[in-house]
Amino acid sequence: MSDLLASDLVTPDAGEAPLLGLASVSILKVAPLTRFSFRARTASVKKAGAAVGIPLPIKPLTSETATKRAALWMGPDEWTLLAPEEDLQAVVTGIGSKLGSEPHALVDVSDRSEAVIVTGEKAAWLLNTGIFVDLSQEAFPVGTVTRTVFHKAPVMIWRIGPDAFVVEAWGSFMDYVAGLLIQCAQELEAA
Amino acid sequence: MSQPFRTEKGGRIDRAEELTFTFDGEELHGHAGDTLASALLANGVHLVGRSFKYHRPRGILTAGSEEPNALVGVYRKSDQTPNLRATQVELYDGLQAISQNRFPSLGFDVGAVNDLLSPLFPAGFYYKTFMWPKSFWDRVYEPIIRAAAGLGKPPKNPDHDTYGNLYAHCDVLIAGSGPSGLAAALAAAETGAKVILCDEQAEFGGSLLSETSATIDGKDPAVWVAYAVARLGAMDNVTLLPRTTAFGYFAHNFVALAERVTEHLADPDPRLPRERLWQVRAKEVVIAAGAIERPMVFPENDRPGILLADAGRTYLNRYGVKVGHKVLVATACDTAWQAAFDLADHGAEVVGIIDLRESPPESLVAIAAARGIRVEAGCVVTGTLGRKRVKAALLGRLMTSGQVASGGQIECDALLMSGGWTPTVSLFSQSRGKVVWDAEAGAFVPGKSVQKERSTGAANGLYGLEASLADGYAAGEGAARAATGKSAAIAHSRTSGGEAGSGGTLGALPHDRNASRVKAFVDYQNDVTAKDVKLAVREGMQSIEHIKRYTTTGMATDQGRLSNMNALQIASGALEKPLTDVGLTTFRQPFTPTTFGLFAGISRGDFFDPVRKTPSHDWAVAKGGLFEDVGQWKRAWYFPENGEDMHAAVERECRTVRKSVGLFDASTLGKIEVVGPDAAEFLERMYTNPWKKLAPGRCRYGLLLNDAGYITDDGVIGRLADDRFHVTTTTGGAASVFATMEDYLQTEWPDLDVWITSTTDQYAVAAVQGPKAREVIAPFIEGIDLSAEALPHMSVREATFCGVPCRLFRISFTGELGFEINVSRRHGKMMWETLAGEIEKHGGAAYGTEAMHVLRAEKGYIIIGQDTDGTVTPQDAGMTWAIGKKKPDFVGKRGLERPDLKAENRKQLVGLLTRDPKIKLEEGAQVTILENPATGTPAEGHVTSSYFSPALDRTIALAIVKNGHALEGKTLYVPMPEGSIPVEVAGTVFYDKEGARLNV
Secondary structure (H helix, E strand, O other), rough: OOOOOOOOOOOOOOOOOOOEEEOEEEEEOOOOOEEEEEOOOHHHHHHHHHOOOOOOOOOOEEEEEEOOOEEEEEOOOOOEEEEEEHHHHHHHHHHHHHHOOOOOEEOOOOEEEEEEEOOOOOHHHHHHHOOOOOOOOOHHHHOEEEEEEOOOEEEEEEEEEOOEEEEEEHHHHHHHHHHHHHHHHHHHHHH | OOOOOOOOOOOOOOEEEEEEEEEEEEEEEEEEOEEEEHHHHHHHOEEEEEEEOOOOOEEOOOOOOOOOOOOEEEEEEEEEEHHHHHHEEEOOOOOEOOOOOOOOOOOEEHHHHHHOOOOOOOOOOHHHHHHOOOOHHHHHHHHHHHOOOOOOOOOOOOOOOEEEEEEEEEEEEEOOOOHHHHHHHHHHHHOOEEEEEEEOOOOOOOOHHHOOOOOOEEHHHEEEEEEEEHHHHHHOOEEEEEOEEEEEEEEEEEEEEEOOOOOOOOOOOOOOEEEEEEEEEEEEEEOOOOEEEEEEEEOOOOOOOOEEEHHHHHHOOOOOOOOOOOEEEEEEEHHHHHHHHHHHHHHOOEEEEOOOOOOOOOHHHHHHHOOOOEEEEEEEEEEEEEOOOEEEEEEEEEOOOOEEEEEEEEEOOOOEOOOOOEEEEEHHHHHHOOOOOOOOOOEEEEEEOOOOEEEOHHHHHOOEEEHHHHHHHHHHHHHHHHHHHHOOOOOOOOOOOOOOOOOOOOOOOOOOOOOOOOOOOOEOOOOEEEHHHHHHHHHHOOOOHHHHHHHHOOOOOOOOOHHHHHHHHHHHHOOOOHHHHOOOOOOOOOOOOOOOHHHHOOOOOHOOOOOEEEHHHHHHHHHHOOOEEEOEEEEEOOOOOOOOOHHHHHHHHHHHHHOOOOOOOOOOOEEEEEEEEOOOHHHEEEEEEEOOOOOOEEEEEEEEEEOOOEEEEEEEEEEEEEEEEEEEOOOHHHHHHHHHHHHHHOOEEEEOOOOEEEEOOOEEEEEEEEOOOHHHHHEEEEEEOOOOOOOOOEEEEEEEOOOEEEEEEEEEOOOEEEEEEEEHHHHHHHHHHHHHHHHOOOEEEEEOOOHHHHHHHHOOOOOOOOOOOOOOOOOOOOOOOOOOOOOOOOOOOHHHHOOOOOOOOOOOEEEEEEOOOOOOOOOEEEEEEEOOOOOOOOOOEEEEEEEEEEEOEEEEEEEEEEEEHOOOOOOOEEEEEEEEEEEEEEEEOOOOOOOOOOOO
């Protein structure tokens, strides 16, 4: 995994105050970006990667990143593609022209989710207050991505650094997810 | 302050830090490091509670979580937590504790009359007594029994505290930190394995903390504990969890731990949770739960001042408390002798050691002799004297005949007893392992492992310090190797002293008393005596499971850890069957009582369940809108203005929509994007309607059935392109429709080139409905022609709204000209506020779900789940028009061919008009043919929807009625308490039957 992993793509929203800023963990809202759900059969995966400018990962739970692009494995025939907000049309055109009539589905889900970056030495601890996945670096190395649940809400988590995670939830679940993350972090402030 | 039973030195308490606490209002003192139990004993307080059934005075019996008697209430933040075990409550300054199950006071308790009346309360008393007269159960018996039952008072207020949760994974989880547990942790940690070590007590070390007569590596065992804990604490791969009970062992090595985070603090930081639930997935589990001592079953073995011998030793060596000044020790095994020696060495008078065995080990007898302690071998306690504290014990001498001869009495103010040791196999049993009888140990020990666990040390029936350490090292090494494949060498510590003792007894001891008049307790907490167990057998109970339920022995919070073995032996004797044939009951979760708060965790208040809000939510709140819950969604219900009540607000909203224009938030409807070359084919197979000929840019109402042929969902589907559809579902059905589609795609039709993506949260949707709808949206829409010719009813276009891309549907759920605009959720607020401003110019209003329901009912549009109940077919609903007759197949097609779905007499959806237009029917009311049917007459159907319709200026209703379609024009009745309401059966469309208002 490269050092620039997603850093130029998933960035804190400059216009928003941090949701939480403790010494050991902070929660930052992510600025808008383009998100696609891409579905296709195996035969089309290479071509799609070439069209997006990044190979689509085929190893489960992994991600690939390049400048201004990221591809996240969501399932054997499903990827989440990330790009800067302004590149939405470019991705649509790119995939459309490369794949042509090869069966595939590209759906704009840019605003379906909202994302926060949870970062700090207690980031994994905080996520594990509601996520049952083993988030140790051996089991969940940088670059790993998965859909899971945080308490009672479906979320996607993506490790973008040893102590940094992107947590995505559907927009209407974000109040719950962010609210609980903040509540569960409360005890870290205690002496 | 005087603590008359405190030793002069020794113990692990901080003598420099004196703490003040109260018990039943009396101010007492203790030290940091005390438990409530040890502090009470230091003050000479043994009487701490009244027993459950007979209200007998009871004292502290143990020093651990198995304590059956010392259940207290502790006040904090002006509320009380009942039933805490005083042996586990750590003392803090200002602690307020109260005793339970006594009235008016602990010393004088009127309930104690039960003890005198005890011949009237045999085992099975309730079953025998309250059977008749039958009618008395509800009115008399149950209320009285309920009032008398239970220990402690439930807290009155909502829980002040918060509770944490943490999911964790580890290679080796070790439950228990005695010699075996610590050794296992050291050995496992050395390999680099991820280790979690938990112990229910405040300090690690278990029995080592009370062991003063042995050494490890030449040092006091407690020093070795400190070294081991420091070493473990310094390792990154080790998590140490004191005050943490492994209370549940579930499938796949999933173990639940309860960590008490702040309970021991006088003034905890409110940001800290009171407790934390650890949900641990361990590759290997080491159970080092130790063993607990068994009480001896002799008459009056329950008086305050009678404790287990090891508890007496623990109070002395760990807490610096003598349980009495004149202590009698009664035992059947070696270990209790050491308690006597330690007490004597601390200046207590040991008035005697009474050993059941004819010839106890000579080495022990010699040590006793050296201390001048009287030893009686072949001797038992046959009774005790004293009411609120033991005063003396009656002795009995065992004769070769098996009879007991009186051996006089001996004065004492405390009696320590030991019937031997019982391995704690609870967690092993929870892991679904079966215990096996170890004749040599005289105990049930863990048998074959079912999960990836191993028991070590005393939990495995293995005693003696050297053996426990060695077994622990081996268990830790073995577990780490099994989990990680790695091993490491670790220097094993050497011990001296702490040898395993021998001896032990099971069951009731012989005595020379009148057996029918004395009580020898087997289960202290549930007040079960040896007599009760024998009675259960006499009355026909043979299985231990039946005996347990009949007598309630083993059904207290310790699940029989103290009582099971004695009860089993008594039953075995009465049944004249070997003990192993009587069986052992199963231990279940939780190991010790666990708070509800721990399980509830964050699921309370605002976070009980996710609350999903739409982008118009804040606007609706500011507008004074009321909300209703639809699944997890908050939907605006209605928007009262100028003090309107609900009826007036809804009526105004409905009239506004029909007259000018209304604005409605439809964001919660489920949305699924179906994409791929086979998209039309897929929908053709899922929905009843035909899709292949639907032109891009057009919409169609879709009806979804289940395999059985019943309606499960509906919604409008727009075709955006040949290979792309925008499907809408009901709000509540969104998730299940998506899952059903995915299920069919993956299991039935994997060959189809089509994929589905949920877009529910991608779009915010505003419905603009009413004659002026076009005028309202026109200023903001660009890129398309909105005219009726270019954009007819049931069309969809991609356009922009205020420059933002949108999907514009011309559809209607009101019967009026209508548009639904989909923009990205991010722009939903902007869209809503723009439109809300615009409709005002046209005399329009926002409307909520209630007005929406009325408007759709006027048009006969059904609501899934309200007008259907999972047994309604398209024919029943009068919707055969929605079925593609020429289609070869669709989900539910074969179901619809079932004879019972084609039969006569099915219930069908109809309209109902009350004869009196002002009467509004109750939804759910029954519909009958006769005005006053005889009681028991089956109903013809029921009312599904009922409203006042402003457009018709009368009430309307929808109902499911048997053969309803054929009854149009006929009069039926809706019987109500105030009288039967005559109704006329009508069609389901009440307003604008021709649909003229839609096509403008």
